Amino acid sequence: MDKVLRxxxxxLVFLLPALLVYLLTVLAPILWSMYFSFFSWDGVSDMLxxxxxxxxxxxxxxxxxxxxxxxxxxxxxxxxxxxxxxxLLVAILLTSITKGRxxxxxxxxxxxxxxxxxxxxxxxxxxxxxxxxILNYCLQQIGLxxxxxxxxxxxxxxxxxxxVPEGWRYIGLYMIILYSALISIPxxxxxxxxxxxxxxxxxxxxxKMPLIKPVLMVSIIMATTGALKGFDIPYIMTNGGPGxxxxxxxxxxxKTAFSSLDFGYGSAMAVFIVIESLIAVAFIRxxxxxxxx
Amino acid sequence: xxxxxxxLTLSLSLVVLAATVSACGGTNTNKGASETGSANPQxxxxxxxxxxxxxxxxxxxxxxxxxxxxxFSRTHPEFELVLEGTGDRPSYLQKLRTLIxxxxxxxxxxxxxxxxxxxxxxQGKLVDMKKLLEELGKYKDFRPVALQYQQFADGSMYxxxxxxxxxxxxxxxxxxxxxxxxxxxxxxxxMEVAEKLKQSGVTxxxxxxxxxxxxxxxxxxxxxxxxGNDFIENVKQxxxxxxxxxxxxxxxxxxxxxxxxxxxxxxTATDYTAARDLYLSGKAGMYYMGSWETMNFVNDKVxxxxxxxxxxxxxxxxxxxxxxxxDYFINSGIGVAFNKETFDDTMKEFVKFLLEQYxxxxxxxxxxxxxxxxxxxxxxxxxxxxxIQDEIAKSGNVFAVPWDTRLDPATNELLGNELNxxxxxxxxxxxxxxxxxxxxxxxxxxxxx
Numbered sequence: 001m002d003k004v005l006r007x008x009x010x011x012l013v014f015l016l017p018a019l020l021v022y023l024l025t026v027l028a029p030i031l032w033s034m035y036f037s038f039f040s041w042d043g044v045s046d047m048l049x050x051x052x053x054x055x056x057x058x059x060x061x062x063x064x065x066x067x068x069x070x071x072x073x074x075x076x077x078x079x080x081x082x083x084x085x086x087x088l089l090v091a092i093l094l095t096s097i098t099k100g101r102x103x104x105x106x107x108x109x110x111x112x113x114x115x116x117x118x119x120x121x122x123x124x125x126x127x128x129x130x131x132x133x134i135l136n137y138c139l140q141q142i143g144l145x146x147x148x149x150x151x152x153x154x155x156x157x158x159x160x161x162x163x164v165p166e167g168w169r170y171i172g173l174y175m176i177i178l179y180s181a182l183i184s185i186p187x188x189x190x191x192x193x194x195x196x197x198x199x200x201x202x203x204x205x206x207x208k209m210p211l212i213k214p215v216l217m218v219s220i221i222m223a224t225t226g227a228l229k230g231f232d233i234p235y236i237m238t239n240g241g242p243g244x245x246x247x248x249x250x251x252x253x254x255k256t257a258f259s260s261l262d263f264g265y266g267s268a269m270a271v272f273i274v275i276e277s278l279i280a281v282a283f284i285r286x287x288x289x290x291x292x293x
Numbered sequence: 294x295x296x297x298x299x300x301l302t303l304s305l306s307l308v309v310l311a312a313t314v315s316a317c318g319g320t321n322t323n324k325g326a327s328e329t330g331s332a333n334p335q336x337x338x339x340x341x342x343x344x345x346x347x348x349x350x351x352x353x354x355x356x357x358x359x360x361x362x363x364x365f366s367r368t369h370p371e372f373e374l375v376l377e378g379t380g381d382r383p384s385y386l387q388k389l390r391t392l393i394x395x396x397x398x399x400x401x402x403x404x405x406x407x408x409x410x411x412x413x414x415x416q417g418k419l420v421d422m423k424k425l426l427e428e429l430g431k432y433k434d435f436r437p438v439a440l441q442y443q444q445f446a447d448g449s450m451y452x453x454x455x456x457x458x459x460x461x462x463x464x465x466x467x468x469x470x471x472x473x474x475x476x477x478x479x480x481x482x483x484m485e486v487a488e489k490l491k492q493s494g495v496t497x498x499x500x501x502x503x504x505x506x507x508x509x510x511x512x513x514x515x516x517x518x519x520x521g522n523d524f525i526e527n528v529k530q531x532x533x534x535x536x537x538x539x540x541x542x543x544x545x546x547x548x549x550x551x552x553x554x555x556x557x558x559x560x561t562a563t564d565y566t567a568a569r570d571l572y573l574s575g576k577a578g579m580y581y582m583g584s585w586e587t588m589n590f591v592n593d594k595v596x597x598x599x600x601x602x603x604x605x606x607x608x609x610x611x612x613x614x615x616x617x618x619x620d621y622f623i624n625s626g627i628g629v630a631f632n633k634e635t636f637d638d639t640m641k642e643f644v645k646f647l648l649e650q651y652x653x654x655x656x657x658x659x660x661x662x663x664x665x666x667x668x669x670x671x672x673x674x675x676x677x678x679x680x681i682q683d684e685i686a687k688s689g690n691v692f693a694v695p696w697d698t699r700l701d702p703a704t705n706e707l708l709g710n711e712l713n714x715x716x717x718x719x720x721x722x723x724x725x726x727x728x729x730x731x732x733x734x735x736x737x738x739x740x741x742x
Contacts, residue, residue, distance in 0.1 A: 042702075042739070043394035044412045129559040130496065130571065150559025153502075155719055239383075239503065242561040243714025258387035260703035260736075261409065263394070 030274055036267035043263055054268035065269070067244050068252040072228065075163050075248055079227040082167030084219050087174030092204070094175070095182050105179075109172035120236035123165040127151040152238050155245055162234040162246045166227070174219050181215035182208060217288045224284060225277050249273055340371050340639060345392070346378030347385045347403035347627050354455040354626070357655045358647065365646050372639050374401075382504065393418075400635040403627045405698040406445050406452055408740040410630065414451050420631040423450040425641070431648045438692055439625035439663035446526065452628025454663040455651070458583035459685055460510070460622035461605040463590070468495065468578050468602075476606035478618075480515065480546070483609045487555040490578040498550065499577035501568035502560040502716075505709035506697050510581060510622065511550060512712060515542040517621075517693040518614040529700050530741040531733050535726035544715065544722040551716025561713040575599055583624070584681045588659040591675040603677060605684075608693075616691055623692035625663045661685060701740035704732045 005011070037054050041047040058065050090108060094101055111119065126134045129150035136148035151161040185208060193207050209216075231250040234240070240247040240255065249269060257266025346355050355376060362374035377399075379385045389402055390409070398418065404410045413419050422443070426432040432440070439457050444450045464476060469486075472493055477483040487497035501507045516524040516539040524540065527533035534540065550556055557563065557571055572580035573595055589595075590603045608621035631640070652666035659678055667682055668674055697705050708729060715725045 042412065043390055044409070044416060124562065127559075127562070130557045130563075130576070150562065152562035153559040153717065155714070155717060238562060239710075241710050241713050242502075242717050243711055243719050245714075245719075255706055258390060259383065259706045261390065262703060 030271070033267040033270040033274075036264055037271050039264040041263045042261040044261075047264075050264070054265045057265065058268055058272065064244055064247065064252060065249075068247040068249045071159055071244075071246065072230070072248045074159055075166075075230055075234075076224055076227040078160060078163040079167040079230070080220060080223045082164070083170050083174045083223040084178075084216070086167075086171050087219070088178050088216075090171065090175045091179040091182055094179050105172075105176065108175050111169045111171075112173045114169070116232035117236060119165050119169055120233050123161075123233075124152070124237055127161055129153075153242055155242060158238060158242065158246045162237050165237075166230055166233050169233075170223070170226070174223065177215060177219055178212065181212040185211050213288065217284065220288075221281050221284050224280050228277050228280060229273065249276075339373065340637075341373045341375055342400040342635065342640065343375050343377060344401035344629075345385075345389060345399040345403065346376055347380075347382060347389075348378065349380030350376045350378045352380070353655065353658045353660045357651060357658065358455070361647050361650045361654060362643070364650070365643050369639065369642070372643060374643075398632045398634070400632050400640070401629055402632075404452060404630050405627055405695075406443055406450070407698045408701045410451065411445055412740075413630075414445075414449070418633055419451040420633050420636050421449070421451060422453050422631075425644065426450075426453065426648075429641075429645050429648065431645075434648070434652075434664050436625075436663055436665055438623050438688075438690060442623070442625045442692065442694075443628045452630045454625030454628050455655070456585060456624075456626030457661045457663040457685070458585045458624055458626065459681070459688055460581065460583045460624070461607060461684070463572065463580045463582060463586070463603060463605045465572070465575060465578050465599075466602045466604040467598075468575070469604075476604065477609050478606075480518075480609045480611045484549070487550070487579075488553075491554060496557040496571065496577040497555040497579060498557070499563075499568045499571040499580045500556050500560050501563055501565045502556070502713055503562060503564045505712070506695065507568070507581065508547065508560075508712050508716065509696055509709065511547050512543045513622075513693060513696050514608060515546050515611065516540065518608075518611050518616055521616055521691060522694050525694065525696055525699050528733065529704075529737060531730075531737050535729045536723075540726060540729075541722060544725050547712060547716050548718070548722050548725075552718045556716065561717065573599055575602075583622075584661055584685070585626075587661075587677055587681050588675075591677050605681075616693075617689050619687055620689040620691040621693060622695070623688055624695065700733075701736050703736040703739075704729070707732045 038049060038051060039047040040050045040053070090104075094104060097104075114122075124133075127136075127150070129136055129148070132140075132148075135151065139145060139148040149157065151157050154161075189207060189211075190203065193203050198207070229250050230248055231254065234246050234248055235251050235254070238246045240251045250273060253266050253269035253273065256269065257263050344358070346352075348355060350356075350359075355378065359374070359376055362372070366372050366374075379388070385403075389399075389404070392398060393413070404413075410419070423432070426435075426440075435454070436457060439454045440450065443452045443454055462476075468474075468490070469476070472489055474486050474489060475482075477486045490497040500511075513525070519539045519542065524533060524537070528535060528537075528540065535544065551560075557568075557577060560568075563571070569580065569582070569586070569589070571577045573590070575598075591600060607618055610618050631644075652662045652664035655662045656666055656668055657672075659674060661682065667686070668678075670679065697709070700708065711720065711725065711728055714720055715722070720728065
């Protein structure tokens with residue numbers, strides 16, 4: 001078997017099927033979207049070639065597009081902060097306990113395997129105002145009744161409210177990834193540092209952080225791209241509303257294509273989302289790399 | 294040994310490749326088979342027709358049709374009707390439109406006579422229902438309004454109805470009595486009632502804001518009272534403006550209801566059943582919904598106390614109204630359209646059979662049918678059922694059309710979203726009118742020429 005793995009040609013042949021599937025399911029749709037984005041098409045009538053009109057409209061006059069774009073940035077920052085920071089925090093706490101570690105791990109990971117619809121329903125009940133949901137009930141019980149509000153209908157809070165479930169859901173996933181990175185740090189390094197008198201914070205800042213940085217970078221990239229294509233939970237919970245306050249690029253793209261029946265314009269947005277994600281990845285890599293040097 | 298390994302590698306990779314290739318091929322042939330299965334069957338004696346249902350396969354119309362289809366299959370073994378459906382309207386429409394865009398239109402499907410359906414008609418994809426009903430001699434069996442509702446503005450008809458409903462304000466009789474309130478007859482009285490309910494600490498109106506159309510109804514009440522359906526038919530093409538008196542009255546009404554807190558808090562995130570539960574649990578005084586809810590208001594799940602407390606009143610009147618008080622939202626539900634390509638003699642015979650069996654079977658489920666058919670007292674239906682049946686008999690011939698079946702899809706999408714924002718006070722009525730006029734200017738020309 002070892003020889004098979006060393007055989008480059010064999011490796012190439014084995015890579016081919018996966019590559020084929022990848023090309024068909026990822027690259028082909030992107031190319032199709034690019035093609036569609038040059039047309040005006042409602043799905044029934046004939047397609048009409050309109051050149052770059054969809055892109056001009058997108059970057060020029062479409063306020064909703066930019067609103068969705070800025071919403072998306074807020075959505076991404078809330079989610080990345082929750083998933084990576086809280087995930088890291090929980091991972092660190094996990095490394096410092098021995099009792100019940102598996103239990104905590106399982107409990108934190110559980111939301112990641114629940115379907116989006118169930119999570120959306122769950123949080124709808126949490127945020128509910130009439131009948132009163134858990135969040136508002138708790139606020140009233142601790143004497144913060146003035147703060148209770150219909151979170152999903154509140155023009156200022158709805159975006160935060162739809163971001164939190166997605167962030168909360170995958171804290172466990174990033175916890176596992178970062179936890180694995182943390183425990184893979186050799187114990188003798190830690191011991192040596194401790195002997196040199198390093199405090200816990202110092203130990204973390206100067207020893208552990210640099211060592212888990214590659215993993216941290218992957219986590220941030222995954223969380224960011226995941227949030228950039230965020231769709232299901234906001235779509236189910238508020239459908240982009242009230243007004244456009246929880247509209248994200250993917251929900252706006254979906255609605256433009258399938259509700260407003262403008263497949264061409266929707267495709268243009270899809271292309272934008274792909275490019276945006278690529279830029280985001282490149283940006284994160286650069287930022288992390290420059291810190292290293 | 295080396296040779297052996299090489300051979301192993303080669304054969305393994307070939308197996309993998311072959312598996313992938315054959316998997317691709319496999320799905321292709323499968324797909325081909327199922328496609329031809331509905332159009333021209335492989336086995337001569339079995340034809341499968343798909344009905345794509347918008348109301349959920351457990352809804353009374355779907356269940357009734359399914360039962361009748363099974364009965365029909367007994368005498369016509371070649372016929373088989375398969376139901377596929379989702380109760381959630383937006384995702385239903387999206388799925389249907391995707392199917393049609395990829396040339397996989399089902400044999401039967403639910404659709405309103407909206408701008409999208411008229412495009413399908415333009416492309417010659419649907420069966421002319423008016424012609425078919427006349428040919429089968431069934432046209433006159435329907436309530437006139439039921440068929441009118443299915444028609445396009447030009448009088449042509451490509452869908453046939455399975456339901457019939459009037460829309461009323463349901464209210465809590467006991468709650469009204471305790472506060473000394475009468476069911477309002479005018480919109481002014483309506484606002485007074487709402488204010489009193491609010492002051493006594495209950496939610497005046499329960500509304501499903503998530504599905505958007507229930508809030509959209511509120512926008513349409515006053516324009517309908519003032520102009521009949523003229524306003525919507527004109528404004529959808531940009532011939533009228535939302536800044537016209539009829540438009541502004543409607544907009545201000547929703548703005549008032551929302552900002553004065555007459556809708557339940559957080560209504561934009563409340564869904565259909567949650568809104569109904571709010572009313573049925575006695576936490577809201579009024580709830581606007583169609584007569585299709587009648588049996589849900591008298592079934593065993595409703596508390597005994599609430600069961601006897603369910604009353605209803607008609608759409609209020611206003612000064613200068615051009616429509617009578619027995620004219621209001623009446624509809625025959627989302628219609629059923631037939632794919633011209635798959636419509637053959639068997640299907641035609643089935644439709645004929647369906648039209649004969651449907652009225653009785655459907656009404657006995659406690660529903661109101663689009664046919665001239667009613668139950669008498671001896672059938673032992675709940676009292677509320679007969680009250681609504683009487684009300685239907687008294688209703689007028691002018692009925693309000695739902696705006697979401699009239700506007701073009703893009704404007705409709707925007708309207709649903711922004712209307713909720715208007716009710717939350719995010720727009721002033723003037724801003725909202727401007728927004729809508731803009732949207733119509735931009736989108737309507739693609740649909741109305």
